[in-house]
Amino acid sequence: EAGVVQSPRYKIIEKKQPVAFWCNPISGHNTLYWYLQNLGQGPELLIRYENEEAVDDSQLPKDRFSAERLKGVDSTLKIQPAELGDSAVYLCASSLILAGEQFFGPGTRLTVL
Amino acid sequence: TQLLEQSPQFLSIQEGENLTVYCNSSSVFSSLQWYRQEPGEGPVLLVTVVTGGEVKKLKRLTFQFGDARKDSSLHITAAQTGDTGLYLCAGAKTDKLIFGTGTRLQVFP
Numbered sequence: 001e002a003g004v005v006q007s008p009r010y011k012i013i014e015k016k017q018p019v020a021f022w023c024n025p026i027s028g029h030n031t032l033y034w035y036l037q038n039l040g041q042g043p044e045l046l047i048r049y050e051n052e053e054a055v056d057d058s059q060l061p062k063d064r065f066s067a068e069r070l071k072g073v074d075s076t077l078k079i080q081p082a083e084l085g086d087s088a089v090y091l092c093a094s095s096l097i098l099a100g101e102q103f104f105g106p107g108t109r110l111t112v113l
Numbered sequence: 114t115q116l117l118e119q120s121p122q123f124l125s126i127q128e129g130e131n132l133t134v135y136c137n138s139s140s141v142f143s144s145l146q147w148y149r150q151e152p153g154e155g156p157v158l159l160v161t162v163v164t165g166g167e168v169k170k171l172k173r174l175t176f177q178f179g180d181a182r183k184d185s186s187l188h189i190t191a192a193q194t195g196d197t198g199l200y201l202c203a204g205a206k207t208d209k210l211i212f213g214t215g216t217r218l219q220v221f222p
Contacts, residue, residue, distance in 0.1 A: 004155070035212075040122075040123075040199065040215060040217050041214060041215050042117075042119075042201050042203075042212035042213050042214050042215045043156070043201075043212050044212070045209065048209065055208075056208075056209065091155055091156075093155070098207075098208045098209075099143070099144070099205035099206065099207065099208060099209060099210055100205075101146065101158045101161065102156075102158070102203075102210060103155075104154075104155025104156050104157070105155050106153060106154050106155055107153075107154075107155055
């Protein structure tokens with residue numbers, strides 16, 4: 001069974017540029033999460049989807065971050081414009097049940113110069 | 114705001130030593146999960162503890178959930194270089210997981 005797929009794995013951009021990350025969750029997992037992880041720290045939730053509905057986006061900086069999950073499968077996270085402080089690893093995860101085991105993708109390491 | 118504090122933040126030991134990682138909170142959780150994350154990868158679930166006072170063993174790893182379901186510990190016996198990684202606890206609330214601050218373990222040969 002394929003795991004959570006994320007692309008790209010690495011992205012280097014200049015500040016003020018836009019960037020987008022893509023995630024394909026495990027088939028059948030209705031819940032999808034986007035996390036931000038700084039080096040050596042725990043993941044911090046940005047947004048959680050149940051099917052195509054964003055049910056928890058309270059930690060998403062909506063002035064520059066946006067996300068969508070069309071058709072309740074793949075998801076895209078966008079930053080526009082990127083700032084230096086956005087440099088981090090962006091993790092996508094999916095789960096079969098709420099608060100159950102989460103399956104993570106390898107993440108996208110973003111560097112903003 | 115991180116509700117789950119892990120200690121120590123960093124741990125550097127030699128192969129064969131024992132170690133304990135702590136995960137503490139003032140909140141009660143319905144269950145607690147432990148993950149390990151290797152460089153360039155996402156976290157992978159090690160275990161879930163559900164009942165207050167529960168102890169689970171996974172080979173050389175022993176996990177304990179506090180009686181009040183507010184804290185947990187991970188004990189590794191005779192650490193190996195393959196245990197190197199970032200250890201994360203995650204407390205389950207009604208509809209979400211809250212991750213701890215992380216403990217980076219480095220095991221030297």
